[in-house]
Amino acid sequence: MDYLSKNISLNLKRIRLSRKLSLDDAAAITGVSKSMLGQIERGDSNPTISTIAKIIGGMRITVDDLIQAPVSEASQICRDDLTPIKNEEGQYAVYKYFPFEKTGEFEVYGAIIQADGMYQSDSHGEHSCEYVIVTKGTLTLKIDGEFYEIPEGDAMCFECDKEHKYINNSKETLSFVSYLTFSKKY
Numbered sequence: 001m002d003y004l005s006k007n008i009s010l011n012l013k014r015i016r017l018s019r020k021l022s023l024d025d026a027a028a029i030t031g032v033s034k035s036m037l038g039q040i041e042r043g044d045s046n047p048t049i050s051t052i053a054k055i056i057g058g059m060r061i062t063v064d065d066l067i068q069a070p071v072s073e074a075s076q077i078c079r080d081d082l083t084p085i086k087n088e089e090g091q092y093a094v095y096k097y098f099p100f101e102k103t104g105e106f107e108v109y110g111a112i113i114q115a116d117g118m119y120q121s122d123s124h125g126e127h128s129c130e131y132v133i134v135t136k137g138t139l140t141l142k143i144d145g146e147f148y149e150i151p152e153g154d155a156m157c158f159e160c161d162k163e164h165k166y167i168n169n170s171k172e173t174l175s176f177v178s179y180l181t182f183s184k185k186y
Contacts, residue, residue: 003069005046010070013041015061030058079110092119092166109178113139113168120165129181130160137174140167150176 016026016037027034031054039045047055056063077097086094091114098108113119124130132139133155141148142165143158150156158164160180168174 007067009043011066030054091117107180113174115171118167123162124160128160131157131179134176
């Protein structure tokens, strides 16, 4: 299940229960069948735009109330449950752990680059900054023609409004965490 469908599933159930509504009650006020609401809450069905419109209209909530990441005291994300958003067999895999959120204005990625592998990234746009922490190996980062060596345990921040490359020049696997922000300069 993608993160948006999961958000809708969790938020719909949370909102319904916080209002002490049964599935029958929610079906009556939204015009969406009880079985469809149950499927959405279980993550067995992705609602159409029309269904989402009925839910937000009937429950008098905003689209953001339904799609934003649920607020939680703690949330664990297992890499094995994620599908790489970018992947080239034998070269690299990039996982999105925390997608851009309107309130947070950041994204968090984990990346694995195989021995002698390389991953090239386009500009992330004006006013974007990236913070990289190397968790295994040594990262060679090429930014605007300049090369930087970042060993395991070290970090680097840079404006990522231009093309940049992540390079693994070793015979070992490289891994790092990348934190992207789109609103402030470091």
